[in-house]
Amino acid sequence: MHKKTAFEQIFQIKGGDFINAGEPSIKIRNILKDIGIDADIIRRVAITAYEAEMNVVMYGQRGTMKLLVTPEKIVLHIQDKGQGIEDIELAMKPGFTTATEEMREMGFGAGMGLPNIKKNADRFNIRSTIGQGTKLRITFKVK
Amino acid sequence: MTLDKIKELLNCRVLYGSHKLQLDVKSAKASDLMSDVLRFSGPAKLLLTGLTNIQVIRTCDIAGICAIIFVRDKIPTAETIELSKKCDIAVLVSNFSMFESCGILYSNGIKGVTIQSIKQ
Numbered sequence: 001m002h003k004k005t006a007f008e009q010i011f012q013i014k015g016g017d018f019i020n021a022g023e024p025s026i027k028i029r030n031i032l033k034d035i036g037i038d039a040d041i042i043r044r045v046a047i048t049a050y051e052a053e054m055n056v057v058m059y060g061q062r063g064t065m066k067l068l069v070t071p072e073k074i075v076l077h078i079q080d081k082g083q084g085i086e087d088i089e090l091a092m093k094p095g096f097t098t099a100t101e102e103m104r105e106m107g108f109g110a111g112m113g114l115p116n117i118k119k120n121a122d123r124f125n126i127r128s129t130i131g132q133g134t135k136l137r138i139t140f141k142v143k
Numbered sequence: 144m145t146l147d148k149i150k151e152l153l154n155c156r157v158l159y160g161s162h163k164l165q166l167d168v169k170s171a172k173a174s175d176l177m178s179d180v181l182r183f184s185g186p187a188k189l190l191l192t193g194l195t196n197i198q199v200i201r202t203c204d205i206a207g208i209c210a211i212i213f214v215r216d217k218i219p220t221a222e223t224i225e226l227s228k229k230c231d232i233a234v235l236v237s238n239f240s241m242f243e244s245c246g247i248l249y250s251n252g253i254k255g256v257t258i259q260s261i262k263q
Binding site: 018019021022023025026029043046047050051054105107108112113116119 | 175176177178179180181182192194196197198199201202204205206207222
């Protein structure tokens with residue numbers, strides 16, 4: 001794959017939509033399979049995309065997830081319009097959560113999402129503004 | 144061990160996936176927390192859970208799990224079964240509790256997935 005032919009696609013995520021949550025992540029997984037990316041990298045990207053997507057569904061009003069694939073790397077950009085994260089350091093602590101009962105009933109909201117994302121990524125950046133939303137940039141090396 | 148043998152050991156009903164009963168299962172995960180299923184994403188092909196919503200199927204699809212046993216006689220929702228068909232993930236129901244199910248499978252040689260066994 002040449003740099004000029006890098007693949008890019010944007011997926012919409014709707015806050016509170018627990019029924020369709022996960023579909024964009026599964027599409028991303030399938031795209032990477034079609035491209036012929038290494039299975040271990042696909043697994044890490046898919047898990048990361050899904051965790052990030054669930055965070056938007058749970059805490060954001062709406063958001064987008066952009067997949068960028070170049071010969072060197074895979075990048076996920078996730079941004080949401082939402083309440084934002086007050087203390088990012090605290091949010092990164094395994095087990096810390098502000099989840100509601102509904103989120104927990106879905107099997108999420110245990111405070112493992114962001115730590116899981118960080119663990120699976122090669123590079124992870126998070127920025128958040130209270131009352132506006134959160135942006136994640138997650139990078140995976142392909143080679 | 145085949146999924147068929149597991150079905151027998153846990154007295155399961157098959158709601159979807161009779162064609163997958165010859166699946167060879169060496170290890171399993173058991174959790175009602177989907178983030179834990181994603182976190183310990185080792186080689187397990189089987190999940191035991193008491194959670195029956197649609198996100199269980201999506202989590203298994205993402206984590207590469209091919210079969211689910213719903214414990215405590217929990218019947219998944221219609222939309223959960225529909226999605227399992229679409230993703231081709233076998234769905235079984237056991238009337239054993241989570242503890243009993245895990246104990247029976249472990250004592251019959253099914254291994255768990257630990258952090259140590261996963262390539263970090």
